[in-house]
Amino acid sequence: MGVKIRQGPGGASASSACYRAADREGERTTANRERFNFMSEILRLSNISKTFPGVVALQNISFDLNEGEVHCLCGENGAGKSTLIKILSGAYQPDEGAEILFEGKPVVLNPHLAMSLGIQTIYQEHVVFETLSVMENIFAGAEIVKRGFLQKAEMRRQTLGVLKYLKSGLSPDAKMGDLNSSGQKIVEIAKGLIFKRRAIILDEPTASLSSVEIENLLDIIETVKNSGLGIIYISHHLEEVFKIGDRVTVLRDGRKVSQHEIAGLTKTTLIKDMVGRDPSTFYRREKVPIGEVVFEAREVNGNGARDISFTLRRGEILGIAGMAGSGRSELMNVLFGSARLDFGEILINGKVVKHSNPEKAIRNKMCFITEDRQNTGLFLPQTIAQNVTIANLVNTREFVVHSRDDAETGDKFVKQLAIKTPNSQTRAVELSGGNQQKVVLAKWFNTNGEIFIFDEPTLGIDVGSKQEIYKVMVDLLKQGKAIIMVSSDMPEVISMSDRVIVMKNGEKMAELTTEEISEENILTYSIGHKEI
Amino acid sequence: MSEPAKRKSLFQRHENLRVLSIFIGFVIIIVLLQLITEGTNRFPTFISPVNLLNILQQVGVPGIVAIGMTIVMISGGIDLSVGMLASLVSIVTATGISKWHIGVVPSILAGIMTAVVLETIMGYIISRTKVEPFIITLGGMITFQGMALLLCNSREVIMNRELDFLKVNLIQGARDPFNHLSLIIPPYVLIFFLIALLGGLLLNYTKYGRRVYAVGTSPQAAYLAGINVQNMKLSVYIIMGFLVGIGAVMLLARVNTGIITLGQGLEIDSIAMVVIGGTALKGGKGNIVGTLIGVFFLGSIGNAMNMLRLPSEVQFVAKGLVVIIAVSAGDVSTRISGFLSRRKELRWRAEQRAAKGESVESTK
Numbered sequence: 001m002g003v004k005i006r007q008g009p010g011g012a013s014a015s016s017a018c019y020r021a022a023d024r025e026g027e028r029t030t031a032n033r034e035r036f037n038f039m040s041e042i043l044r045l046s047n048i049s050k051t052f053p054g055v056v057a058l059q060n061i062s063f064d065l066n067e068g069e070v071h072c073l074c075g076e077n078g079a080g081k082s083t084l085i086k087i088l089s090g091a092y093q094p095d096e097g098a099e100i101l102f103e104g105k106p107v108v109l110n111p112h113l114a115m116s117l118g119i120q121t122i123y124q125e126h127v128v129f130e131t132l133s134v135m136e137n138i139f140a141g142a143e144i145v146k147r148g149f150l151q152k153a154e155m156r157r158q159t160l161g162v163l164k165y166l167k168s169g170l171s172p173d174a175k176m177g178d179l180n181s182s183g184q185k186i187v188e189i190a191k192g193l194i195f196k197r198r199a200i201i202l203d204e205p206t207a208s209l210s211s212v213e214i215e216n217l218l219d220i221i222e223t224v225k226n227s228g229l230g231i232i233y234i235s236h237h238l239e240e241v242f243k244i245g246d247r248v249t250v251l252r253d254g255r256k257v258s259q260h261e262i263a264g265l266t267k268t269t270l271i272k273d274m275v276g277r278d279p280s281t282f283y284r285r286e287k288v289p290i291g292e293v294v295f296e297a298r299e300v301n302g303n304g305a306r307d308i309s310f311t312l313r314r315g316e317i318l319g320i321a322g323m324a325g326s327g328r329s330e331l332m333n334v335l336f337g338s339a340r341l342d343f344g345e346i347l348i349n350g351k352v353v354k355h356s357n358p359e360k361a362i363r364n365k366m367c368f369i370t371e372d373r374q375n376t377g378l379f380l381p382q383t384i385a386q387n388v389t390i391a392n393l394v395n396t397r398e399f400v401v402h403s404r405d406d407a408e409t410g411d412k413f414v415k416q417l418a419i420k421t422p423n424s425q426t427r428a429v430e431l432s433g434g435n436q437q438k439v440v441l442a443k444w445f446n447t448n449g450e451i452f453i454f455d456e457p458t459l460g461i462d463v464g465s466k467q468e469i470y471k472v473m474v475d476l477l478k479q480g481k482a483i484i485m486v487s488s489d490m491p492e493v494i495s496m497s498d499r500v501i502v503m504k505n506g507e508k509m510a511e512l513t514t515e516e517i518s519e520e521n522i523l524t525y526s527i528g529h530k531e532i
Numbered sequence: 533m534s535e536p537a538k539r540k541s542l543f544q545r546h547e548n549l550r551v552l553s554i555f556i557g558f559v560i561i562i563v564l565l566q567l568i569t570e571g572t573n574r575f576p577t578f579i580s581p582v583n584l585l586n587i588l589q590q591v592g593v594p595g596i597v598a599i600g601m602t603i604v605m606i607s608g609g610i611d612l613s614v615g616m617l618a619s620l621v622s623i624v625t626a627t628g629i630s631k632w633h634i635g636v637v638p639s640i641l642a643g644i645m646t647a648v649v650l651e652t653i654m655g656y657i658i659s660r661t662k663v664e665p666f667i668i669t670l671g672g673m674i675t676f677q678g679m680a681l682l683l684c685n686s687r688e689v690i691m692n693r694e695l696d697f698l699k700v701n702l703i704q705g706a707r708d709p710f711n712h713l714s715l716i717i718p719p720y721v722l723i724f725f726l727i728a729l730l731g732g733l734l735l736n737y738t739k740y741g742r743r744v745y746a747v748g749t750s751p752q753a754a755y756l757a758g759i760n761v762q763n764m765k766l767s768v769y770i771i772m773g774f775l776v777g778i779g780a781v782m783l784l785a786r787v788n789t790g791i792i793t794l795g796q797g798l799e800i801d802s803i804a805m806v807v808i809g810g811t812a813l814k815g816g817k818g819n820i821v822g823t824l825i826g827v828f829f830l831g832s833i834g835n836a837m838n839m840l841r842l843p844s845e846v847q848f849v850a851k852g853l854v855v856i857i858a859v860s861a862g863d864v865s866t867r868i869s870g871f872l873s874r875r876k877e878l879r880w881r882a883e884q885r886a887a888k889g890e891s892v893e894s895t896k
Contacts (some may be wrong), residue, residue: 336756338755338756357755357758357760358755358756358757358758359758359759359760361758362757362758363758368756370756375750375752375753376750376752376753376756377753377756378750378753379745379746379749379750379753379754379816380749380750381749381816381817382745382746382749382816386742386745386746389742390742390743390746390754390757390759391757391758393739393742393743393757393758393759394757394758396739398739399738399739399740400737400738400739401737401738401739401742402737403736403737443757
C-alpha cells in the first residue's frame with residue numbers, strides 16, 4: 001500500500017483519507033502501465049472450496065470481476081452465495097489450493113486486507129452508527145485530521161461532492177438512524193467512492209426497498225459502475241439482474257453451474273441453471289388420506305402479508321415457499337396471533353376465530369414451531385420437563401402444578417421422540433440442534449394441538465435428525481392433524497408438501513397442486529412471475 | 533456403548549449448596565476466631581441461641597422484602613424503590629395512627645395499600661413500555677422519597693407504642709442455656725418465615741410460578757407459549773408492593789417512629805441477599821431457599837463483626853466482598869467443572885477410537 005503520511009503528533013489514525021486516495025491513484029496508474037494487457041481485471045478467484053464440518057459449502061468455484069462491470073451472483077437459498085461473499089470480504093478463509101488474484105497479484109484475504117485493497121462488502125443487514133451523521137458514518141475510523149483536529153469542512157465538502165455525483169438528495173448532517181434502508185445503502189456506496197474502492201459487493205441490496213427506491217438504487221449502481229468500479233451484485237430478483245448486470249454466475253449446491261453474458265440471455269435459461277438438483281437429496285414421504293378443511297385464511301392482511309387466502313385440510317402438509325424476506329414467517333405470526341391481523345378472517349373448523357394473542361391460538365388448538373428455536377422456541381436454561389409443559393399451562397385449570405407430573409410428561413416425550421438424553425431433567429441448552437427441535441415439538445404435542453405451523457422445521461439440523469422430524473410430521477398427519485410448513489429448503493418443500501403456496505413480497509404468487517410441485521415452478525414464481 | 537452420562541459437580545446439581553458452603557465456611561471462621569480470641573472455656577457467642585435469634589430479628593424485614601425481590605428478579609425485573617417505599621409506608625401508617633387518629637388497623641391497611649398502588653403504577657409502566665425497570669424504579673425511589681418528606685414535613689412521626697403488639701415476645705420466659713439471657717421471638721420473624729414458605733410454594737408448585745420463570749428466561753418464547761407476559765410482569769410488582777407494605781409496618785413496629793431513614797439501604801440489602809442466593813440479574817434463575825441463605829448470610833456479617841469487636845465500617849467492606857465472592861464463585865466453579873468434563877469426554881472419545889481401531893485390526 002501507499003506511504004502513510006502522519007499528520008500531527010497524536011494522529012495514530014491520521015493517515016488522511018484524501019492523501020490515501022491520492023496515493024492509490026498514483027499506484028494504480030503505475031500498475032496499469034505494468035500490465036496493460038489485462039488492465040481491467042480486478043479480481044480473479046480460482047479453485048475456491050470451503051468445507052465446514054459435515055458440509056461442503058463451496059466446491060471448486062472460479063470467479064472474476066472486471067473494472068466497470070456488474071457481475072451478478074444467482075442461486076437458490078443455500079447455493080453458496082453468502083459463503084463466497086464472506087471469502088471475498090476476508091471473513092472466511094477458503095480451503096487449501098485456492099487462489100485469489102487481486103489486480104494480478106496473489107493475496108490471502110482477511111477483513112482488514114480486503115478493506116485496504118478496496119474491496120467493500122455491503123451486507124443486507126447494515127452495520128452503521130445510527131446516532132452519527134451521514135458524514136461521520138462515511139469517515140468513521142478514517143477521519144481527516146490536521147494537527148489533531150477534525151477537518152469537518154473538508155469532510156463535508158467531499159461527502160457533498162459524492163452525494164451530488166450520485167444525484168442523491170441526502171444531507172451530510174442527517175442522522176444515519178433516521179434514514180431508511182435505501183438511504184443507508186446509498187451512504188455506504190458513497191463511502192466506497194470517497195475512499196476510491198475498487199470493488200463493491202452488494203448482498204441483496206433491494207430486499208426491503210420500495211420499487212421507486214429500487215429504481216433509484218439501480219441508477220446509482222449504474223453511475224458507480226461507469227466510474228470504473230467493479231460490482232458484485234447478489235439478488236433474488238431476476239428483473240434487476242437483467243437490468244443492470246453485465247455477466248451472471250449461477251451457483252447451485254456450492255458448485256458453479258454456469259456463467260453467462262447477460263446480453264442475449266433469457267430468463268428461462270437462467271432459471272433452468274438454478275434448478276436441477278440431485279434426486280437423491282429428496283425424501284420419500286408416505287402419503288396420508290386427506291380429510292375435511294380444518295383451517296382457512298380469507299384475505300389475511302397484516303405484518304406485511306397482503307390478501308392471503310388458502311385452506312388447509314386434515315392429513316395434509318401445505319408448503320409455503322419463497323425467497324428469504326418474502327413475508328412467510330410474518331404471515332405465520334399473523335395466523336398465530338403474535339402479530340396483528342389488520343383485516344381478513346381466520347376460520348378454524350368453519351368458525352371465524354380472533355387471535356389477538358398466542359394464548360387464544362393455543363386454545364384453538366394451534367401450534368407454532370418457530371424458525372428461531374433458541375430464542376423463541378425454547379427456554380434454554382430450563383429443563384426438558386419445564387420446556388415441555390409450559391405451553392399447556394394455557395389448557396390447565398389447576399393453579400397448583402406438580403414437578404413429578406411434569407417430569408413424567410417430560411420423560412414420556414423423551415422416550416416417544418427418542419430425545420438423546422438420560423431423562424427429562426436435562427437442561428435444553430445442553431442438547432444438540434435436532435434434539436432441541438424435538439423438545440419444541442414435544443412442547444406443542446403436549447397441548448394436543450391440531451393445526452401445526454412449522455417454520456423452517458429442520459433449520460440447522462443434521463441429516464439424521466431431519467429424517468426423524470419428517471417421520472414425526474407424517475405421524476401427525478396420520479392422527480388427522482394438519483401442517484403448514486414454511487421452508488427455504490427446496491428438497492424439503494418438494495418432498496414433504498401436498499400443496500405449495502409460493503410467496504413474494506408478502507403476496508401469494510401461486511398455489512401449486514401435487515402434480516405442479518417442481519423446483520422450476522417454485523423458483524419461477526418465487527422470483528417474480530405472477531400466475532395469470 | 534453409550535456415552536458416559538455427563539456427571540455434574542455437586543454444586544451444579546444443587547445450586548444452593550455452593551452459597552451454603554460459603555456461608556458455613558464463614559460461620560466456622562468466625563467461631564474459630566472467637567475461640568482463639570476469647571478462649572475455649574466460653575461458648576462462642578456468635579452461635580449462641582440468643583445471638584441467632586437476634587440475627588433473625590434483624591433480618592426479618594429485609595428478608596420479607598428479599599422474598600418479593602426474588603420473584604421480581606426471577607421475572608427479569610428489579611426494584612430499586614423498595615427502600616423509600618418502605619419509608620413512605622411507615623410514615624403513612626405512623627401519621628394515620630398519631631395524627632389522623634383513624635385507628636391502628638385502618639392505618640396499617642392504608643400503609644400497605646399505598647405500597648400496593650404505587651408498585652402497581654410502576655409495574656404497569658414497566659410492563660407496557662420497553663423502558664428498563666431499573667430506570668422506572670429509580671424514578672420511583674426518588675418520587676417516593678419526596679412524597680414521604682412532604683407528608684411528614686421532613687420531620688419524624690413518633691407514635692405512642694400502638695404497634696407494640698407486633699413485637700411481643702412469643703416465647704416469654706425462655707432462657708439461653710449458655711448465658712441465661714432471655715430469648716426473644718417477635719411475631720414478625722414468624723411472618724417472615726410464613727411469607728418465605730408461601731413464596732417458595734408459589735414459585736415451585738403453581739402455574740403462576742412456572743410462568744414467572746418462563747417470562748424471566750425468554751419473554752418472546754413465553755409470549756409464543758401463550759403467556760400474557762405484560763400481566764405477568766405487572767403482577768410481580770403488585771406482590772412486591774404488598775410485601776414491602778407488610779415489611780414496612782414491621783419495621784415501624786420495631787422503632788415506633790415513622791421516619792425517612794427507616795427504609796434507607798433496604799433496596800441494596802435485599803438485592804444483595806437475592807443475588808448472594810444465586811438469583812440471576814437477567815432473570816429466569818433463582819429460588820427462595822437460596823434467598824433465605826442469602827438473607828441469613830448477609831444478616832450475620834454485621835453481627836459477626838460486632839462479636840469480633842471490629843469497627844462497624846468494616847461491615848461494609850465485608851458485605852461487599854461477600855456479594856462479589858458469592859456471585860463469582862458460581863462462574864468459577866462452572867468453568868472448572870466444564871473444563872474437567874470436557875477433558876473427560878475427550879479422553880473417552882480417544883479411548884473409543886483406540887478400541888475401534890483395534891477391533892478393525894483384529895477382524896482383518
